[in-house]
Amino acid sequence: MLTANNIHKAYRLNKKEQKLQHAKHIQVLKGVSFNCKPGTVTGLLGVNGAGKTTTLRTLTGAISADKGNVTLDGLDVHTNKQAALGLGFHSASTALYKRLSVLANLEFFGGLYGLKGANLTARVNELADRLGFAHYLEKRVKDLSTGMLQKAAIARAILHDPQIIILDEPTTGLDVMASANIIDFIRQQKELGKTILFSTHNMHEVESLCDSIVVLHKGVVHFDGTLEDFCGGKDLARTITHVLSDKPV
Numbered sequence: 716m717l718t719a720n721n722i723h724k725a726y727r728l729n730k731k732e733q734k735l736q737h738a739k740h741i742q743v744l745k746g747v748s749f750n751c752k753p754g755t756v757t758g759l760l761g762v763n764g765a766g767k768t769t770t771l772r773t774l775t776g777a778i779s780a781d782k783g784n785v786t787l788d789g790l791d792v793h794t795n796k797q798a799a800l801g802l803g804f805h806s807a808s809t810a811l812y813k814r815l816s817v818l819a820n821l822e823f824f825g826g827l828y829g830l831k832g833a834n835l836t837a838r839v840n841e842l843a844d845r846l847g848f849a850h851y852l853e854k855r856v857k858d859l860s861t862g863m864l865q866k867a868a869i870a871r872a873i874l875h876d877p878q879i880i881i882l883d884e885p886t887t888g889l890d891v892m893a894s895a896n897i898i899d900f901i902r903q904q905k906e907l908g909k910t911i912l913f914s915t916h917n918m919h920e921v922e923s924l925c926d927s928i929v930v931l932h933k934g935v936v937h938f939d940g941t942l943e944d945f946c947g948g949k950d951l952a953r954t955i956t957h958v959l960s961d962k963p964v
């Protein structure tokens with residue numbers, strides 16, 4: 716089980732912001748705690764600026780938390796290498812080398828995970844088939860469309876076959892077909908027994924995929940539980956708007 720335990724995170728403001736806000740820091744996460752149960756899909760929801768990306772980045776160690784910890788099956792993912800390898804993280808900033816082909820990128824990053832030879836080829840081909848990018852393995856990353864790039868970057872993030880897959884807005888900016896492809900992929904990964912945590916603003920994706928949701932608001936977990944418990948049979952988009960703006964549904 717992946718556990719976020721009392722995560723706090725503040726960012727230092729730049730000089731102009733410090734003057735405007737009469738503060739040196741902005742406290743973005745204020746004690747975020749939740750679990751992702753094995754073999755489930757959890758949606759991380761919240762309005763722009765709620766702290767979703769910061770949560771995912773601190774969970775995966777991409778940035779350090781000021782306080783709190785993250786464990787995978789009881790092991791701290793920030794200090795235990797084996798636990799860290801249990802996570803795969805994709806976000807808009809997941810980098811690929813633009814001048815290299817998709818294949819060369821995946822071979823390079825696979826090598827960093829210790830994959831080589833037939834095992835590496837098999838893993839790249841498996842992901843290319845599942846995500847539907849086998850036909851552009853030889854294309855240079857700089858020549859990819861947004862959707863193509865997204866799939867290649869997701870593949871890069873999970874080359875090492877992690878138990879936990881963490882995706883920051885995986886379908887943002889994608890057309891319906893490319894989005895559906897990624898949603899199918901998440902579903903397949905769940906069927907394979909993986910644990911998935913992803914942030915999104917698309918409530919239909921949440922309704923069709925998620926076993927549970929975590930609603931973040933102003934850096935605090937506002938709700939953590941099943942969709943049914945959150946919505947009580949009502950429409951998710953309306954419920955979340957109601958809950959977060961305190962207006963009647």
Ligand SMILES: Nc1ncnc2c1ncn2[C@@H]1O[C@H](COP(=O)(O)OP(=O)(O)OP(=O)(O)O)[C@@H](O)[C@H]1O
Binds near residue numbers: 768
């Ligand atoms: N590197 C940074 N330095 C300073 N402030 C930051 C930094 N990164 C994020 N923030 C601020 O932290 C807050 C939360 O940002 P975050 O990106 O985590 O929110 P989010 O819920 O993912 O938003 P969105 O839905 O728009 O992607 C925002 O006020 C943002 O401006």
